[in-house]
Amino acid sequence: xxxxxxxxxxxxxxxxxxxxxxxxxxxxxxxxxxxxxxxxxxxxxxxxxxxxxxxxxxxxxxxxxxxxxxxxxxxxxxxxxxxxxxxxxxxxxxxxxxxxxxxxxxxxxxxxxxxxxxxxxxxxxxxxxxxxxxxxxxxxxxxxxxxxxxxxxxxxxxxxxxxxxxxxxxxxxxxxxxxxxxxxxxxxxxxxxxxxxxxxxxxxxxxxxxxxxxxxxxxxxxxxxxxxxxxxxxxxxxxxxxxxxxxxxxxxxxxxxxxxxxxxxxxxxxxxxxxxxxxxxxxxxxxxxxxxxxxxxxxxxxxxxxxxxxxxxxxxxxxxxx
Amino acid sequence: xxxxxxxxxxxxxxxxxxxxxxxxxxxxxxxxxxxxxxxxxxxxxxxxxxxxxxxxxxxxxxxxxxxxxxxxxxxxxxxxxxxxxxxxxxxxxxxxxxxxxxxxxxxxxxxxxxxxxxxxxxxxxxxxxxxxxxxxxxxxxxxxxxxxxxxxxxxxxxxxxxxxxxxxxxxxxxxxxxxxxxxxxxxxxxxxxxxxxxxxxxxxxxxxxxxxxxxxxxxxxxxxxxxxxxxxxxxxxxxxxxxxxxxxxxxxxxxxxxxxxxxxxxxxxxxxxxxxxxxxxxxxxxxxxxxxxxxxxxxxxxxxxxxxxxxxxxxxxxxxxxxxxxxxxxxxxxxxxxxxxxxxxxxxxxxxxxxxxxxxxxxxxxxxxxxxxxxxxxxxxxxxxxxxxxxxxxxxxxx
Numbered sequence: 001x002x003x004x005x006x007x008x009x010x011x012x013x014x015x016x017x018x019x020x021x022x023x024x025x026x027x028x029x030x031x032x033x034x035x036x037x038x039x040x041x042x043x044x045x046x047x048x049x050x051x052x053x054x055x056x057x058x059x060x061x062x063x064x065x066x067x068x069x070x071x072x073x074x075x076x077x078x079x080x081x082x083x084x085x086x087x088x089x090x091x092x093x094x095x096x097x098x099x100x101x102x103x104x105x106x107x108x109x110x111x112x113x114x115x116x117x118x119x120x121x122x123x124x125x126x127x128x129x130x131x132x133x134x135x136x137x138x139x140x141x142x143x144x145x146x147x148x149x150x151x152x153x154x155x156x157x158x159x160x161x162x163x164x165x166x167x168x169x170x171x172x173x174x175x176x177x178x179x180x181x182x183x184x185x186x187x188x189x190x191x192x193x194x195x196x197x198x199x200x201x202x203x204x205x206x207x208x209x210x211x212x213x214x215x216x217x218x219x220x221x222x223x224x225x226x227x228x229x230x231x232x233x234x235x236x237x238x239x240x241x242x243x244x245x246x247x248x249x250x251x252x253x254x255x256x257x258x259x260x261x262x263x264x265x266x267x268x269x270x271x272x273x274x275x276x277x278x279x280x281x282x283x284x285x286x287x288x289x290x291x292x293x294x295x296x297x298x299x300x301x302x303x304x305x306x307x308x309x310x311x312x313x314x315x316x317x318x319x320x321x322x
Numbered sequence: 323x324x325x326x327x328x329x330x331x332x333x334x335x336x337x338x339x340x341x342x343x344x345x346x347x348x349x350x351x352x353x354x355x356x357x358x359x360x361x362x363x364x365x366x367x368x369x370x371x372x373x374x375x376x377x378x379x380x381x382x383x384x385x386x387x388x389x390x391x392x393x394x395x396x397x398x399x400x401x402x403x404x405x406x407x408x409x410x411x412x413x414x415x416x417x418x419x420x421x422x423x424x425x426x427x428x429x430x431x432x433x434x435x436x437x438x439x440x441x442x443x444x445x446x447x448x449x450x451x452x453x454x455x456x457x458x459x460x461x462x463x464x465x466x467x468x469x470x471x472x473x474x475x476x477x478x479x480x481x482x483x484x485x486x487x488x489x490x491x492x493x494x495x496x497x498x499x500x501x502x503x504x505x506x507x508x509x510x511x512x513x514x515x516x517x518x519x520x521x522x523x524x525x526x527x528x529x530x531x532x533x534x535x536x537x538x539x540x541x542x543x544x545x546x547x548x549x550x551x552x553x554x555x556x557x558x559x560x561x562x563x564x565x566x567x568x569x570x571x572x573x574x575x576x577x578x579x580x581x582x583x584x585x586x587x588x589x590x591x592x593x594x595x596x597x598x599x600x601x602x603x604x605x606x607x608x609x610x611x612x613x614x615x616x617x618x619x620x621x622x623x624x625x626x627x628x629x630x631x632x633x634x635x636x637x638x639x640x641x642x643x644x645x646x647x648x649x650x651x652x653x654x655x656x657x658x659x660x661x662x663x664x665x666x667x668x669x670x671x672x673x674x675x676x677x678x679x680x681x682x683x684x685x686x687x688x689x690x691x692x693x694x695x696x697x698x699x700x701x702x703x704x705x706x707x708x709x710x711x712x713x714x715x716x717x718x719x720x721x
Contacts (some may be wrong), residue, residue, distance in 0.1 A: 012635065023635065029705050052708045053668035055629065059707035077707035081631035085705055 015083065016123040018115045022086035028093055029085070030075045032061035041065065042072045047142035050134050056080040056191075058088050060138045062095065064146055069099040083128045090114045091135035104143045108136045108189075109177055126188040137170065160210045161192035161199045168210055175219045183212050238313045239281070243274055250274070250283060253312045258305050267291030269305070272322055279316055283309065286322040297321070325641040326687040330528075331477050331505060331620060331678035332645055336571070337530040343574045344532065347567035355564055356555055365566045372573025376537060379576035380503075380522065381513040385542035389560045390535065390569055394504045395427035396549065397523035397538035398471075400560075401500045402431045404546040405469045410440045415468035417441040419461055421453045421483070422663035423476050428502060432471075445472070451481045451611045451664045455491050464495040471499075474506035474522075478660040478676060480620025481611045482510055486517045493518045498544065504528050508579030508681075509586055509617040520544045526568070530680070531575030535568035582681050591618035593688050594679050598623075600692040604699055606709075610664065610674070619679040622660070624670045627709025628702045633675050636698040642691050645676050669708075 004010050015023075037044035042063040050057040057079040063072045074092040078085050091111050095103045108129065115123035144151040158168040174180065174189045183200055187193045193200045193212050201213045238246065250271055262268055266289050273284035285305070291297050298321060306319040327335070347368070353361030355369045376388050391397045402418065410416045420432050422444050436442045443461050445453050453472050462470065470492045475482045485501050492499040500521040506512050508529035514522060522539040526532055538560075540546060552561025598621050601607050606626035625633060630646035637644055661671035677691075703709040 012638075023632075024639070026705065048707065051669075052627075052672065055672040057708050077705060079627060079706045079708040080629050082635045084629070085632065 011125060011128075014122075014125040015086075015128075016115055016117045016121070018117055019083055019086045019123050022089045022115070023082035026076075026085055026089040028075050028089050029077065030061075031077065032063055032073055032075050036073065037063045040072045043146065045142050045146045047138050047145050049138035049141050050080075052079050056084050056134055058084065058134055058138050060088075060092065060095075060142050062142050062146065064100060069101065069146075071095045071098055071100065071103055081128075083124050084134070086115060087111050087124075087135050088138075091139065095139065100143050100146055103139050106136060106139055107177065108174070111135050126185070129189040137167070158210065160208070160212065160215065161190070161194075166190045166192035168215065171212070171215055172219050175216060176223060179223075180216070181220070183216060186212055186216065239279070239316065246281065247271060247274055249313065250309065253309060254305075257308045257312065261304075262289075262291060262301075265290050265294075267294065267297075280318055281314065281316060282318045282320055284320050284322050323641045324690060325643075326691055327643050328677045328679060328683070328687075328691060329643045329645050330680040330683075331480075331676065333527045333533060334530045334680050335682060336527075336532055337575060337578060339578065340531055340571045340575045344567040344571040347570060351566070353566075355566060356553070368570050369564070369566060372569045375573035375577040379507070379512075379580050380524075380539060381515045382539060383515065383542065386514070387540040387542070387557075387559065389538040389540060389556050390564060390572075391538050391560060392534055392562075393536040394425075394502060394523045394525035394528075395536075397521075397525075397536050398425070398427040398500075398502055399431050400538055400549040401469070401521045401523070401546060402428065402435060402471065403549055405498070406435050406438060406440055407547045408545070409468035410435070410438070415466055417443060417463065417466040417468060419443045419445060419458070419467055419470045421445045421472045422447055423451070423478070423481075423660050424471070424473055425477055425502060425504070428471055428473070441466070443467075447663050449665065450615060451476070451479055451660070452615060453483050453488065455484065455487045458488055458491060462492065462495055462497060464497060467495075467497050469498045469500060472501060474501045474503040474512065475509065475617050476660065477505050479611045479622045480505070480509075480616035480678075482506070482615060482617060485519065489518045493520075505617060505620075507576070508582065509619060511583065514539060514541070521546070526572035526575055529575050529579040530682075531572040532568050535565060535572050537572070585681055586618050590679050590681055590683065593683055593685060594619055594621060594677075596685075597621060597677060597679075597688050597692060601695070604696060607699075608670070610660070610666065621677045622674055623677065624666075624673040625675070625699050625703075626670065626673060627706040628699055629672055630674050632702055633673075633698060636702060637675075637691075637694060640690075640694040640698075642694060645678075646674060 032044060034044055040063050042065045045062040045064060047060045048057065059077045061075040064070065065072055074095040076088040076092045078088045091106065094106050094110065094114060112123050112129065117123070141151055144153070160166055160168050160171055171186060171190060171192055175186065178189060180186055180189065183193060199208050199210065199212055201211050238249065241249065254269060254271065258269060268288040268291065270286050270288055271283065272286050275282045275284070287297055291301070294301070302319060302321055306317070309317050309319060347365065351364050351368070353359070353365045355362055355365045373388065377384070382388060391400065405418055408414070416439065418432060418435065418440055420428055420442065432442045445457055445461055448454055448457070458470065470488070472483055472485065472488055474485050489499045489501070498520045499518070500523070501519050502523045503512050504523060504525050505528065507524050520541045521544070523536065525536040548559050548561070550561045555561055555564055595613070598609055598613070601609065601621065601623045604625070608624050610622040610624070634644050634646050661674065
């Protein structure tokens with residue numbers, strides 16, 4: 001456990017200077033009216049998100065130019081703690097000048113990053129992240145109102161946590177963007193599961209359509225598959241390579257991952273041949289130096305080399321020692 | 323910058339007189355009171371004085387015990403876990419009744435024991451935020467209930483429970499009664515000769531003593547199983563070398579707290595009321611709990627449209643220290659449990675700020691606080707989305 005956690009109470013010290021400044025003097029706080037819209041030649045949009053009973057509520061005002069969909073002005077009002085005020089302020093600022101479609105792409109992370117004093121230190125502690133997540137939801141709401149469509153058409157609006165009003169889409173996105181591993185982390189980032197806890201797993205106060213445990217499991221599996229898919233992309237490339245290309249890349253792997261180990265014992269290895277049988281690549285190697293006649297050369301060392309080549313290049317590889 | 327401390331239910335300043343009394347026990351008189359030699363004997367004399375002061379403070383009889391602990395949390399843990407070891411594990415009685423507004427040191431300990439097989443029943447408060455005897459009657463089962471634990475005064479609201487009646491009823495059913503009196507000492511009369519509690523917890527730092535020392539009162543003849551096993555300190559009821567300086571400090575702090583009760587009742591109450599009136603003069607504010615039912619130093623106020631943590635942050639900018647049970651300020655993110663227990667509108671449960679005064683709070687500090695509080699509420703309501711909504715609706719109705 002970090003020392004600060006043992007000491008406790010450090011919440012406010014973890015706010016960035018920018019957060020403090022914006023809490024004190026939010027630049028974009030206020031309202032926009034029909035008169036403002038007329039003056040600027042745009043359409044007024046007012047969107048609400050969150051609820052006072054959940055501890056945070058924000059209202060976003062936009063004036064959008066109908067021809068270009070460009071956001072000409074943005075203001076906010078917020079019921080919430082200081083970080084909610086600060087993040088809403090940045091959120092409004094980030095909207096100005098963007099088209100509605102581009103504004104929808106603003107994420108919680110964008111808002112939080114804009115509040116950092118230095119790029120590597122988070123602007124707010126993890127349990128405060130939900131404030132900026134909410135900023136992102138209110139933008140989606142505003143975009144839906146502007147386009148006269150339902151919010152579900154912009155983002156997935158299946159609500160997982162009714163108390164904090166957190167959607168399935170938000171939860172999935174937050175897990176992926178932040179590489180979250182636990183329910184506690186999801187709660188810290190989104191507030192989902194913080195109140196009645198019904199949405200964490202079955203057996204709570206009320207029955208839910210979605211549970212955080214299942215969503216987390218599903219998204220993690222998806223992420224694993226995506227990771228694998230990106231790796232298999234590498235081997236499918238290996239299989240498609242020419243013989244010369246294959247030899248070059250095998251040499252590279254041998255240089256990087258195999259030879260340094262063999263050289264510690266004054267051994268070495270030479271790539272002598274390369275064949276394709278069915279869809280398998282057979283790599284023929286011969287030992288050199290101290291490896292010649294070494295007792296484990298044909299067992300353990302061979303296994304070690306084959307494993308490295310398989311991991312790095314393709315599972316469809318067989319290594320033969322000449 | 324001016325500094326005003328209005329978070330005395332969290333902890334208090336050590337009274338300079340208390341500090342002076344503690345000083346000799348670090349360098350000059352550092353003996354262990356359990357030692358036989360002169361160094362031990364010397365500190366023992368001061369331990370006796372301190373114990374006399376503690377016993378007098380709560381009017382305990384010589385046959386009763388006051389066990390020195392490290393804090394009220396330890397005292398509370400000792401009693402709840404003792405019930406588990408003594409009753410639940412022996413298949414005697416397996417039920418503990420606590421109130422819905424207990425401090426985490428009771429609530430979370432009870433939750434822990436529930437996992438070990440103890441049955442925990444939670445008493446709801448009435449609309450005034452008080453536990454009444456009728457409710458306890460419905461919950462208590464003399465065959466199953468091993469312990470009733472109800473706090474004397476609540477830390478958030480200052481609401482005082484009718485401990486005398488609750489303890490009398492519980493005793494009449496042959497059930498043990500514990501009270502967490504942390505917020506009561508120095509604020510209201512705590513007299514165990516008139517109030518038949520079996521166990522009572524208190525903590526020095528809530529009444530201008532040092533942090534890290536507390537007490538557990540145990541009525542004569544009542545058994546419990548110690549939490550700390552080890553040496554023979556406290557007659558074997560709480561092992562661990564006694565922190566003489568802190569016990570001396572707590573003894574004097576207890577004496578001073580008792581002496582200052584009248585001042586608390588009159589002057590602290592007057593200052594508190596002054597602040598409370600000012601809060602209520604701001605539109606759309608409320609204070610939790612009837613004034614006559616509360617300790618004289620506490621206000622839990624709600625400001626419609628203003629999130630609690632935002633307000634305490636703002637007040638802190640002016641050097642004013644207050645606290646909030648608001649979810650935003652804590653890591654748990656849960657709404658204020660006292661509000662939930664009292665059935666207060668969910669929308670208001672995030673707007674609460676606690677002001678708690680002490681005998682050291684001055685009129686001038688209260689005036690400064692009132693001025694800054696009004697400014698802060700106005701600024702935050704100006705930012706607030708929900709307050710505009712409220713006012714808008716009202717305007718609509720009038721038109």
